[in-house]
Amino acid sequence: MIQALSHDDPLEGLPSRAKIAELILGGRPPRDTYAGWQHYRTHCGLLVPAPTIQPQQWSMLSESRRYDYDLYRELTNANLPLQDTPMHDKVAKLIRRRLSGNTRKKDAPTRAGVMISGWGNYGKTAAVCSAGAVFEDQWLQLHGCLTPGALPGTRDFHAPVVYVSTPVTATPKSLCLSILGFFRAPIRASATLPELVRQVADSLHAHGVKALILDDISRLRMHRADDQDVLDLVRAFMSLDVTLILIGVNISGVGLLREAKWNRKSRRWEMPPLESTRIHGLEITQTEHRFELIELDRFRYTTPQQIQAFVDHLEGIEQHLRLLSAKEGMLTGGTMPEYLMRRTGGVVGLLGRLLEDGAQEAMESGRELIDESLLDEIVLLRDEPEQPPDEPVIPTAPLTASTKARQPKRPRNTVFDDHGPVSATGS
Known part of the structure; x- marks a missing residue:
């Protein structure tokens, strides 16, 4: 849910600095406890994204107000919503x-x-x-x-x-x-x-x-x-x-x-x-x-239905991110979907990590926009399995008596063998 903007105050409804600090610094109990599970159940998905404003509106804010807004934008960009896939x-x-x-x-x-x-x-x-x-x-x-x-x-x-x-x-x-x-x-x-x-x-x-x-x-x-x-x-x-x-x-x-x-x-x-x-x-x-x-599979990019599902997921992320120079189709236009699929292999967690880091880099650099050149600067170590689900790991067959018999024996170490005195002609 995106908050509506006011003509008088473009940041109407923005939480106070104390509330933002509480959201960032406040801990949560571990999920494997009753209190932690109840906190997760009652708070999951309740974070309201920061309001969307134009670069001109941002430049007209006071330094203190601008700091609060950027802080809340960082919080928004770091908490991508769980989408239906x-x-x-x-x-x-x-x-x-x-x-x-x-x-x-x-x-x-x-x-x-x-x-x-x-x-x-x-x-x-x-x-x-x-x-x-x-x-x-x-x-x-x-x-x-x-x-x-x-x-x-x-x-x-x-x-x-x-x-x-x-x-x-x-x-x-x-x-x-x-x-x-x-x-x-x-x-x-x-x-x-x-x-x-x-x-x-x-x-x-x-x-x-x-x-x-x-x-x-x-x-x-x-x-x-x-x-x-x-x-x-x-x-x-x-x-x-x-x-x-x-x-x-x-x-x-x-x-x-x-x-x-x-x-x-x-x-x-x-x-x-x-x-x-x-x-x-x-x-x-x-x-x-x-x-x-x-x-549980990853996104695929083969059939039209699979491509559309991936693009829809990117569109949901694009609507959630708060970057001043963001434009429609930032993640879904041109060759960006193919680029993101190539970088992440369609893995949801890696995709989220790449775009979260990209949003942070866009804010810190002042570019306020995610594109391929910016994402190229982000190193993403893909922990790909040796064999993905298309090629399940097949254990090797245990050695039997016959296979053990066919194995060649290791040659004997002859370094310390005594070969007798060296002959005069061979010296």
């Missing part, structure tokens, strides 16, 4: 369908879950958290912001959605502590794992949790026994009337599911026929049947 819409649709179905089930022993996979900077966490916030708003409105079935006189707050990051060194106990930490629940130092699991189950039920978001699930590695136990515990949570939403990088390649193959034609991960998969003597089963995997 075909990729994010696909994630939101799947989560909405899964939560809608699971919250209406009465007799099913388990609730099917969702896995969101994709490479870095693809916007996985932003898409899932946005969908979770929308669900919580609707759920609270449906139940009048009260926990259904809550007992009078209790202090349990209603938390339909819980967001937790998978611990770096994951164990069943550390995962339980992370979930309980979301509620800031008191934990006994001597609590055993069964006691923690029971406390987690009681907390999820008491707070009316319907969706449990586990981010960075790809930190689990199935060659570690502790991580296998964590995955078993995650599956056990599915019987607690909670929908699990797991977020990770390259989920299909880290062993959480059976080895999947990427079908270029259908652009979907396809599971091979079920086979007994054993790692260190432990069998991994049922995970692929309880979760639906969706691969």
Whole structure:
């Protein structure tokens, strides 16, 4: 929403310097706590962009007023809005369908879950958290912001959605502590794992949790026994009337599911026929049947529909940026879309970072306009995967006895061999 301009004061409605300083300096609680999640849910997307004024109007402002406006412009340009993209819409649709179905089930022993996979900077966490916030708003409105079935006189707050990051060194106990930490629940130092699991189950039920978001699930590695136990515990949570939403990088390649193959034609991960998969003597089963995997893609620039989706995204960013010399088509006209696609590969996070840095450079240099020559001065390190989703990582086959036998032996080191006395003719 762009504020309307006044003929008397072009900056009518601009927050005071104290308010701008509060927006910049004010911290926010971590999202993996109840207070942090509620702050995210209630404040996401509420930042009103700075008013749009002409360069002549800016030059007529007092030095103090000009400083306040430029400060708020920097804040606006650094907080690009989360736009609807075909990729994010696909994630939101799947989560909405899964939560809608699971919250209406009465007799099913388990609730099917969702896995969101994709490479870095693809916007996985932003898409899932946005969908979770929308669900919580609707759920609270449906139940009048009260926990259904809550007992009078209790202090349990209603938390339909819980967001937790998978611990770096994951164990069943550390995962339980992370979930309980979301509620800031008191934990006994001597609590055993069964006691923690029971406390987690009681907390999820008491707070009316319907969706449990586990981010960075790809930190689990199935060659570690502790991580296998964590995955078993995650599956056990599915019987607690909670929908699990797991977020990770390259989920299909880290062993959480059976080895999947990427079908270029259908652009979907396809599971091979079920086979007994054993790692260190432990069998991994049922995970692929309880979760639906969706691969979050980047922007493409091949078909007219894909090109139009990318241009629409650039137009949304262009309307949000506040640069004095900005003109219509600054990001969407000429060869700029092709340039931005070439620089970022269509990755949403990299595109946002490039344009945010470009807006800052445009203000500092006084050019007040983003063009290709300005963006050429910005170094953008693209963390491209060795093999993008079109070419999934295929693990090499383990060495067998026959292949080991065919390997050539290393030659023996003869540096210290004694070859006898040197002959007189050879000296």
